[in-house]
Amino acid sequence: MTVTVRVPAKVNVQLAVGAARADGFHDLANVFLAVGLYDEVTVTPADELRVTCEGPDAGQVPLDATNLAARAAIALAERYGRTPDVHLHIAKDIPVAGGMAGGSADGAGALLACDTLWGTGASRDELLDICAELGSDVPFSLVGEAALGTGRGERLTALEVGGTFHWVFAMAVRGLSTPAVFREFDRLGEGLDVPEPVASRELLDALAKGDPDALAATVSNDLQPAALSLFPELADTLAAGRAAGALATLVSGSGPTTAYLARDPASAEKIAEALRTSGTCRSVRVASGPVPGATVVDSR
Numbered sequence: 001m002t003v004t005v006r007v008p009a010k011v012n013v014q015l016a017v018g019a020a021r022a023d024g025f026h027d028l029a030n031v032f033l034a035v036g037l038y039d040e041v042t043v044t045p046a047d048e049l050r051v052t053c054e055g056p057d058a059g060q061v062p063l064d065a066t067n068l069a070a071r072a073a074i075a076l077a078e079r080y081g082r083t084p085d086v087h088l089h090i091a092k093d094i095p096v097a098g099g100m101a102g103g104s105a106d107g108a109g110a111l112l113a114c115d116t117l118w119g120t121g122a123s124r125d126e127l128l129d130i131c132a133e134l135g136s137d138v139p140f141s142l143v144g145e146a147a148l149g150t151g152r153g154e155r156l157t158a159l160e161v162g163g164t165f166h167w168v169f170a171m172a173v174r175g176l177s178t179p180a181v182f183r184e185f186d187r188l189g190e191g192l193d194v195p196e197p198v199a200s201r202e203l204l205d206a207l208a209k210g211d212p213d214a215l216a217a218t219v220s221n222d223l224q225p226a227a228l229s230l231f232p233e234l235a236d237t238l239a240a241g242r243a244a245g246a247l248a249t250l251v252s253g254s255g256p257t258t259a260y261l262a263r264d265p266a267s268a269e270k271i272a273e274a275l276r277t278s279g280t281c282r283s284v285r286v287a288s289g290p291v292p293g294a295t296v297v298d299s300r
């Protein structure tokens with residue numbers, strides 16, 4: 001039997017970050033939106049655990065037991081007292097180390113694929129618990145659509161969205177490490193009072209209405225100054241997107257991918273073209289959301 005699961009990338013339309021906690025993590029008010037850029041994870045029975053990866057960024061993906069897909073298979077197998085004897089193949093289209101939860105997508109995808117292959121009968125809550133152990137973004141990759149993440153981002157409340165939002169994403173010439181960006185956030189905030197992170201009422205209303213202008217007026221990312229501090233050239237990419245008519249521009253999560261909200265698909269194509277010719281980024285993609293989370297697309 002072979003099972004293939006498709007999993008989307010995310011953009012954080014609000015990322016409010018609190019002070020560092022004793023465990024090193026930060027409390028968040030993290031408003032996730034799943035967008036239509038996908039990785040696919042295919043699982044087949046094998047003699048032992050093996051990971052392969054294809055796609056433009058495949059060379060940057062670890063193929064050992066640190067891969068989040070491998071860790072997901074191991075965690076599920078341990079819980080059900082079996083060996084993770086599978087071949088996991090990742091068809092990777094989500095940029096690596098781009099702040100779009102690519103590794104998290106593969107973790108959630110491998111978990112759902114192995115669960116389907118092995119027929120464990122795990123409940124949704126059990127799967128979400130394993131996701132939370134794997135990483136703060138992994139539960140959202142499983143559920144998709146739109147959600148507010150609290151705690152370190154792993155405790156999810158589904159959000160209503162009243163329409164489709166059109167986005168352009170600019171991939172940067174190099175990656176940024178998520179822990180390094182959080183460390184820079186701490187450094188920039190040294191000696192300052194960091195407020196409790198709270199979701200913006202106006203932003204949640206804008207999502208519920210499906211209103212791009214209202215969303216544009218309320219998007220925010222507390223990690224953006226830290227990402228720009230570590231990667232100042234991102235300001236040029238943001239400026240190019242703004243000049244091309246983006247309603248809002250922001251760093252996606254911990255970056256360095258930058259996100260541009262467009263009024264409609266035609267405007268998204270225009271912004272994408274302007275970014276492609278700006279010489280300020282590696283590649284450009286158009287995607288819209290919300291879209292469903294991890295989904296079995298083939299099982300035979």
Ligand SMILES: C[C@](O)(CO)[C@H](O)COP(=O)(O)OP(=O)(O)OC[C@H]1O[C@@H](n2ccc(N)nc2=O)[C@H](O)[C@@H]1O
Nearest residue numbers: 024025026028135136137138152153178179182253254
């Ligand atoms: C930046 C975001 O992508 C926004 O959605 C996430 O907060 C990061 O989620 P992730 O990549 O799944 O992160 P994890 O694998 O859980 O944590 C990686 C590292 O990021 C930092 N981290 C992550 C989440 C959080 N709430 N506080 C943190 O300080 C910690 O240094 C942690 O060791």
Ligand SMILES: Nc1ncnc2c1ncn2[C@@H]1O[C@H](COP(=O)(O)OP(=O)(O)OP(=O)(O)O)[C@@H](O)[C@H]1O
Nearest residue numbers: 067068096097098099100101102103104106137178
């Ligand atoms: N399946 C995977 N795909 C990509 N990277 C992985 C995977 N598993 C582990 N990694 C490691 O995780 C690092 C971060 O990659 P990832 O693509 O998940 O970053 P990200 O999109 O910035 O994450 P997030 O948005 O959740 O902070 C990579 O540099 C790589 O070493």
